[in-house]
Every structure is written in C-alpha cells, then in structure tokens.
Amino acid sequence: MKNILLTVSYDGTDFTGWQRQDFGETKNFSRTVQGEIEIALEKMLKTPVTLYGSGRTDSGVHAVGQKANFYSPVDTIPEKNYIRALNSFLPPDIRILDSKEVDENFSARKNATSRTYRYFISVSPSVNASMNRFSWSVPYTPNLENLNQMASLLKGEMDCSSFASSGDESVSPCRYIDEAFFFYEKNFPSGEDMLVFQIEANAFLWKMVRTLTGTLVMLDKAGKTQEDFKRIIESHSRSKAGITAPPTGLFLYEIKFDGIRRHA
Numbered sequence: 001m002k003n004i005l006l007t008v009s010y011d012g013t014d015f016t017g018w019q020r021q022d023f024g025e026t027k028n029f030s031r032t033v034q035g036e037i038e039i040a041l042e043k044m045l046k047t048p049v050t051l052y053g054s055g056r057t058d059s060g061v062h063a064v065g066q067k068a069n070f071y072s073p074v075d076t077i078p079e080k081n082y083i084r085a086l087n088s089f090l091p092p093d094i095r096i097l098d099s100k101e102v103d104e105n106f107s108a109r110k111n112a113t114s115r116t117y118r119y120f121i122s123v124s125p126s127v128n129a130s131m132n133r134f135s136w137s138v139p140y141t142p143n144l145e146n147l148n149q150m151a152s153l154l155k156g157e158m159d160c161s162s163f164a165s166s167g168d169e170s171v172s173p174c175r176y177i178d179e180a181f182f183f184y185e186k187n188f189p190s191g192e193d194m195l196v197f198q199i200e201a202n203a204f205l206w207k208m209v210r211t212l213t214g215t216l217v218m219l220d221k222a223g224k225t226q227e228d229f230k231r232i233i234e235s236h237s238r239s240k241a242g243i244t245a246p247p248t249g250l251f252l253y254e255i256k257f258d259g260i261r262r263h264a
Contacts, residue, residue: 001073002071002072002075003071003103003106004069004070004071004101005069005100005101005102006068006069006086006096006098007067007099008033008037008063008066009065010062011062011093012063013062013093013248015036015059015093016031016032016059017058017061018032018056018063018066019053019056020032020034033063034053036091037086038050038051040090041070045072045073045074049071050070050071051068051069051070052068053067054067054112054255055252057252058207060248061247062134062250064252066252067108068108069102069106079101080099083098086099111257112257113257113259114200114255114256115200115202116252116254116255117200117204117253118196118197118253119196119197119210119213119249120134120187120195120251121136121194121195121196121197121217121249122135122192123140123141123193124137124139126139128190131190134248134251135187136245142195142217142220144182144184144195146225147197147216148182150219150220150225150226151197151216152226154199157175158233160174160208161173162232162238163207163211163215163241164206164211165205165211168205173205175202175208177199177201178201178202180200181198182196183198184196197209197212197213198253199212200254202262202263209250210250211242211243211244213250215232215241215243218242219242
C-alpha cells in the first residue's frame with residue numbers, strides 16, 4: 001500500500017468547502033472538494049478511499065496549493081500517473097497539480113508546519129469580469145505603507161481571539177504567525193493591479209484570515225493607524241474588529257512541511 005501526497009488546486013465558488021459532509025446514506029450530499037476527489041479515487045481504484053487534507057477551506061474559498069494524502073491499495077501505479085488519471089475523473093473546477101509517494105506515516109495535516117493564504121482585493125472602480133469570482137472589490141485607494149505598518153504587528157505567538165468567528169471550536173485562540181504583509185500584483189488576464197494580503201502561520205482560527213483582511217482594509221479606509229489595530233488585537237474581542245471579508249478573494253496558497261512544528 002502506497003501513501004500518495006497530492007497537490008490540489010480548485011475554484012471554490014461552487015463548493016460548500018473542502019471537508020466532505022455525509023448525510024445518512026447520501027454520500028457527498030453537499031458538494032465538497034474532498035468528496036469530489038474521493039469519488040474520483042473510488043472510480044480509479046475500484047474501492048473507497050479516504051483523503052486527508054492539510055487544511056479545511058470554507059465555502060467559496062479557493063486553493064492553488066492544497067495538500068492531501070491517501071493510501072492507495074494499488075502498488076503498481078506510478079506516483080505521477082495519479083495526476084492525469086484523477087484529472088480525467090474530476091470536474092474542471094478541481095485539478096491535481098502533482099502527486100508523489102511519501103513515507104507511510106506521513107500526514108498532510110499533522111506534518112504541515114505552516115499554511116500560507118493570499119487574499120486578492122480589486123481596488124478599481126469596476127472589477128474585470130474575469131475576477132468577480134476571485135477577488136473582493138474595494139473601490140478606494142489604499143495606503144500600502146499604512147497597511148503594512150498595521151500588518152507588521154501580526155508576528156510570532158499571538159492570541160488571535162479578536163479575529164475568530166463565534167463558531168470557532170479551537171482549543172486555544174493562540175497561533176504562531178510567521179509573516180503578514182500587503183503587496184501589489186498584476187492579475188492575469190486583465191493586467192489589473194490587485195492588492196494582495198499574504199499571511200503565513202502554523203494554523204488559523206475559523207474565518208481568521210478573512211476577518212483580518214476586512215479589519216485592516218476597514219481601518220485603512222477610515223484613516224486609522226497601527227495604534228488602532230494594536231488596540232483591537234489586545235482587546236481579544238471579536239466585536240472590536242471589522243467585517244469579515246467575503247470568501248471570493250481568499251486562496252490557500254502554500255503548505256510547508258519543513259519548518260518548526262508548533263501547536264495546532
């Protein structure tokens with residue numbers, strides 16, 4: 001039996017998230033990324049297979065670098081053949097980008113040392129149609145320096161209670177943040193400059209990245225500064241933070257396995 005690690009990209013618009021949801025005898029009643037890939041694996045391998053993801057993205061959230069592993073009961077299939085074979089069974093809004101054999105004890109979730117998200121923001125008066133599904137339209141001129149001054153406070157071990165959704169079930173609100181910053185990047189195919197918020201941490205609370213994005217944009221638009229953001233962090237109160245940005249602009253960008261393993 002081989003342990004296969006997949007790199008997965010998906011357009012999350014029409015999914016209720018990554019995690020499979022079972023309702024009685026109706027498997028995958030809600031359309032999920034995990035559920036669709038498991039259906040494809042069963043068609044390919046002729047037996048049910050469980051897929052283990054490195055992170056759970058919410059409804060409408062996308063990915064370009066999700067990682068997931070499964071145990072294949074067929075030892076004769078070359079590791080790279082899973083790319084073409086699975087893509088032939090999968091819908092077009094999910095693509096397998098890579099596949100490789102890993103140690104039998106490897107876990108995409110437990111062995112992940114950090115997760116990186118990117119949030120894309122359109123700052124044009126009108127959003128190009130190609131980006132409606134993949135960005136948040138905020139028609140104002142951001143102060144990039146101010147945004148990065150505020151984002152610089154997101155560093156190291158932190159109590160992130162101010163940015164957790166009320167439904168979060170994490171044992172601890174503390175997370176270790178490696179970096180957080182804003183930059184501009186040209187979007188394909190429109191060539192439009194997109195404002196991007198990138199954040200890397202060992203893990204995230206429920207809707208944490210979207211709440212951070214909404215809060216930082218709200219503060220900058222209102223002319224607030226680093227001191228205002230610091231007060232929100234130190235309040236440990238979700239009511240002090242800003243709006244939760246919509247899922248459309250959020251991408252799970254990268255999973256790393258070679259860093260320091262910190263608390264979940």
